[in-house]
Amino acid sequence: MKIRWRLRMAAAQREVWTGTELRRLLAEKAGLEMSSASVSALFTKEPSQVKMSTLAALCTALECTPNDLIEVDTTPVERPATPPRLVADTSQAVVAGRGRSMPPL
Template identity: 55%
Template sequence: MAAAERGVWTATQLRRLLAERARVEMSAASVSVLFTKQAAQVKLSTLTALCTALDCTPGDLLALPAAEPPVPLPPPPKRSPVESVLPPEPRHPARERQAGTARRSLPPL
């Protein structure tokens, strides 16, 4: 879209502009992918060269997909006033072993 607005209708014209204005030499195949397809990824240096060659900003070249409405987040769990002030109680491995809740990576020998 930005290229067409500036009178660039072919990948060859875009490649020439990149060489003249941005001093960037790109292969015909690379420019063709940028010009005719939706590239999966673009280096920042390439994006900068395109902006320089077409005299535009990245926002003129990039189109974001239509946003879906955000999914509402569930409300946070209610905490008592004491819980919101006090830090959580530290874990005590010795107490967990006594209670039988400690996790072991290997069975006892």
């Protein structure tokens, strides 16, 4: 499963072009004070995790839903077919006289 962070696109659709503008909106509309560095990181990078409260504040500030901010690719992952397991033929080892025997039945 692949997840794509679409904050910049959602912000651009609402004519928010910079992290500074987003930071101001978060404070004014959602009451969330974030550092410039944190807003910049959200705006320019794909985060590995986002707090639910931050996600809710982003949705409030941008007047959008989480679906506008996060795209999830639910295409099933194809796994390679497992090669068949090879079964050793132990009867030849006994015949060849190498001292090996068959396990008890």
